[in-house]
Amino acid sequence: MSKPTNRFAVVLITALFFLWGFALNMNPILIPHLKKACQLSDVQSAFIDSASYIAYFLMAIPAGLFMKRYGYKAGITLGLLLFAGGAFLFYPAADSLQFSLFLIALFVIASGLTLLETAANPYITVLGDPETGTQRLNFAQSFNGLAAFLAPLAGGQFILSGKNLSVADKQAMSADQLQAYLKEEASSVQVPFLLIGGFVLLVALLISRTPLPIISDEDDSPSASQESILTEKNLITGVIAQFFYVGAQVCVSSFFIRFVSQAANITEKPAAKLLSIALLAFMVGRFFGTFLMRFIAPPRLLALYSLLNIGLLAIAVTGHGQVPVYALIGVEFFMSIMFPTIFALSIRGLGSKTKLGSSLVIMAIAGGAFFPVIMGRVSDLTTMQTAYLVPACCFLPILYFAVKNFTVKNVTLTASH
Incomplete structure (x- = not known):
């Protein structure tokens, strides 16, 4: 692989660290937002995290088996496609105001993130001089931290409305007015997640067309x-x-x-x-x-x-x-x-x-x-x-x-x- 291609591959794999950091750190925005839009209790809103993190537990072994058979590049591509698919599901979820659909979308996203996290760490270490592999890994992880900082800023700006109606305010509304308010709140996630899904699809296309090294997993454990x-x-x-x-x-x-x-x-x-x-x-x-x-x-x-x-x-x-x-x-x-x-x-x-x-x-x-x-x-x-x-x-x-x-x-x- 030529050096320019190698650098481009490093940029793409580093982008994965940013993407999953951004996705996971949108949850603290979604919890108060969907609590309001879907009229949830605190314990119900907590299932937003459950849908995301249970995917890591359930998908870790299937992700490893998939990559063992088809390779890390295929795993990354599938992970990005799942990520994008889950982001696109936010649109019909907001239209229907069905909290269960939001949970399915979050689970699909997190399933994709499981594949990305499983592959990204070994990939970033082999893209270049082995002696600087740890340095590249730490550099890539810094973008994960950057995403954690930016996600609440972006979510707070483009998703949260700042409107919080009291129980008395809701009771004073007609059924149609309340439904219109809830739909307006829910719809604020649609454009941001469509943009996220579109960007992730672009990264998936670039990954699929970029030569990446084949990592062989040696069975070194009896x-x-x-x-x-x-x-x-x-x-x-x-x-x-x-x-x-x-x-x-x-x-x-x-x-x-x-x-x-x-x-x-x-x-x-x-x-x-x-x-x-x-x-x-x-x-x-x-x-x-x-x-x-x-x-x-x-x-x-x-x-x-x-x-x-x-x-x-x-x-x-x-x-x-x-x-x-x-x-x-x-x-x-x-x-x-x-x-x-x-x-x-x-x-x-x-x-x-x-x-x-x-x-x-x-x-x-x-x-x-x-x-x-x-x-x-x-x-x-x-x-x-x-x-x-x-x-x-x-x-x-x-x-x-x-x-x-x-x-x-x-x-x-x-x-x-």
């Missing part, structure tokens, strides 16, 4: 040793920690706008901008945390950050005015290093079982489908502010995992979410 993967206690503890971490991360981000509206009486558009700032803090925190690991062993930093997040969430639950908002922004900052650190510590020392172990840790992303529903239920029974006790509890298993790994001095961070 089946006998694979059967004993569940005996790896550190791995299993790490999978559990990752399950709770992703649950905490999704809970904190997805209900951020609802929390800010209740706790600080800030309307949804300014709240979306605050969420963008919080996700920017997450991105900055990852760079700062990586720097700190030169001086503090990763497990000890993970334990410290877990304790800080428990304390900050306690402030978020009990505080008043702007203080809880600042506390949540702090939580985003201190969550930043957790996914890659837990990932690296979990698969440390697995040898020939590393690939299977990595798959189990990735499947733990299903925590993002489970805990938001619990949090939504707690919110319906109490308040959204009280419901932030759920992610606070999630940091306890992470703290335990970190303490169990205190003897580890250093790890290589290569995964992010």
Whole structure:
């Protein structure tokens, strides 16, 4: 492959990191928006996250099998087609005001993202000099962070209307007026998701026409040793920690706008901008945390950050005015290093079982489908502010995992979410 083609391939694969980061970070916008447009409870709105993150659990193995048979390039192309198809489904979902259709659309999108995430990491490392593979991976992951920052800004600007009718306002409307209001709210997702779907299709076309290297997956792990993967206690503890971490991360981000509206009486558009700032803090925190690991062993930093997040969430639950908002922004900052650190510590020392172990840790992303529903239920029974006790509890298993790994001095961070 020639150097210019190689550079173009790097640009395309890096775009995938941006695309899935943008898609996943639209959920915190969709949760308050569809709650309003489809007249949902908090627990019902939490199924927006469930539809997305359960796809990672259900599709991880099928995605791997598909790529094993047809190759990574075919997997990327299929992933992009599913992504685009799910985005286009938002149009009829908004027309019909059927929440179930929105959930199907989100599941289809996330199924495509599963294929993209499975393929993008190995691809970016082989597109060029092997010695700079990790550098390219980290560079590509920075675009994932950029997308996390931009998604709430774009969603807040083009999807959220800023109109929040009280129960009394709705009761004062006629049935036709209420239906017109709900249709107007729902329709605001149509053009943005049509544009997203069109752009993703363009990337799929470019990928299909771009020469990419063939990555061979060598079966370097004897089946006998694979059967004993569940005996790896550190791995299993790490999978559990990752399950709770992703649950905490999704809970904190997805209900951020609802929390800010209740706790600080800030309307949804300014709240979306605050969420963008919080996700920017997450991105900055990852760079700062990586720097700190030169001086503090990763497990000890993970334990410290877990304790800080428990304390900050306690402030978020009990505080008043702007203080809880600042506390949540702090939580985003201190969550930043957790996914890659837990990932690296979990698969440390697995040898020939590393690939299977990595798959189990990735499947733990299903925590993002489970805990938001619990949090939504707690919110319906109490308040959204009280419901932030759920992610606070999630940091306890992470703290335990970190303490169990205190003897580890250093790890290589290569995964992010």
